[in-house]
Amino acid sequence: MPTSIRQVYVPSFGDESHITIMTAPIADPAPKEVQIKVLCSGFGGSDIAMRLGKYPGQKDAPLVPGYCLVGRIHSLGTSCSKFKKGDLVAAMTKYDAHAELTNFDEKYVVPCPEGIDLEQAVAMVLDWSTAYGMTYRGAKIQKGSRVFIHGLSGAVGFAAFTFCKMQGAEVYGTASESKHERLKELGVTLPFVYTNKDWITAMQNLGGAHVVFDALGFDSYDESWRILAPKEGGHLVGLGGNLDVLNGNEPRNQYVGIAKLLAKGMVPFCPHKTSFYYIDKDQKTFEPEMKELFQLSLQGKIHAPIKKRLTLEEVPQAHKEFHKYRDIGSVVVKVAEDDGTGDLHATEFK
Structure with a gap:
């Protein structure tokens, strides 16, 4: 049964007026997909280029941006067996990470260790x-x-x-x-x-x-x-x-x-x-290197400076101000609180 979620939405390509927050239904995951409750996602130049329709090889509008995420499994397609509901995971989705829920092919989803800082984890993904x-x-x-x-x-x-x-x-x-x-x-x-x-x-x-x-x-x-x-x-x-x-x-x-x-x-x-150099989820090195990065982060051997912290509602404004940010490092979007379950609560984003 489709679920109504909040998401960032680009109905057509253009300037910052071509991006908004909207409520829309998300379908149940396909047989080989998992549905992920997004906890944190990344934000960067790729999202801005996609809003303009200038990112290499991107799909046509309309689209939901968001290149990477960390979240918990909310539900599973009928053919999925790699994860269970509530598992902490990461994914380089290219699209759809600026949303409360997203569906993504299970084979490209990477397990994320419990206890890792979620902002650090999402910075590792891309x-x-x-x-x-x-x-x-x-x-x-x-x-x-x-x-x-x-x-x-x-x-x-x-x-x-x-x-x-x-x-x-x-x-x-x-x-x-x-x-x-x-x-x-x-x-x-x-x-x-x-x-x-x-x-x-x-x-x-x-x-x-x-x-x-x-x-x-x-x-x-x-x-x-x-x-x-x-x-x-x-x-x-x-x-x-x-x-x-x-x-x-x-x-x-x-x-x-x-x-x-x-x-x-x-x-x-x-x-x-x-x-x-480019990175792609199909590269055989992607998941092993992600797991290595998560361990380096947990061990305190690497630390990503966080340039800016956003809420989902602040993403449209970030499209206007990104080039003005003066600190160093990654920009992260906190989409939801982590209660460890993967459940979507009606009070989130209110």
Whole structure:
């Protein structure tokens, strides 16, 4: 029987007026789906790009945004056997996490350990799993490597900084000047300002970077290429491409920029290589790495700074203000209180 839930809703693509909170029915889960009571979900540039209809490969409107979640199993489809009602779980849904309940294919749902901080857990699902995969697998950071990260104050950027330091790298990077003191408090020794370009000369004088993580994209790829280590060769890793969103501008199409990035690494006899890193729930590494991240969080070995805490009702306003947030780390949406049961209570969101 369909259940009425509150959800964020994008009826058509456009500016911030094209997003609202609405009550709508959700169908029972399909045979291979579980229905999850959402406790926390993530919020980021991908949600804004989807509202504008500019996220690569996204589906058409109408849609409910929300890329990742932590919640409890509310009900199960007839063919499900991996979980039981009330189990704490996490999922990278891409859509539908900004809602009280969501249906999702059971095979992509990851068990979440009891006792973990829910805000930390949801930060792991997309932001920190992206950073983990690209630093440990994508770039294979080595002890003593010089690593440069654009967007150190972002959720993925700070996570990448954390993992590179754990692997013994020397880490440099860019962030807006207003965030430098906070970054220094968190262990960054020398952040640069992207716009003044001092970082280019500084890194060249150091002998260049062995790895550059560039989440800005477009023109920034050419600048990042200039700071790769000329003698040893370097690896330029593109990801994200949220520069326009972060600046409050409408995002450009990323495909041309990514194609140019990859072409740079295909020149014969070039000492450098390029790649574009993305994370996908179908990757065989996704669930094992999620479980590893949950354990690292429980053990206190990693900690995600939380930039902003929202309620579901505040998500439309966050679409207007996201580029103005001045703190560091992930943005999380608290959707419901956790009573350990997975039941949906009529008093929630009132």
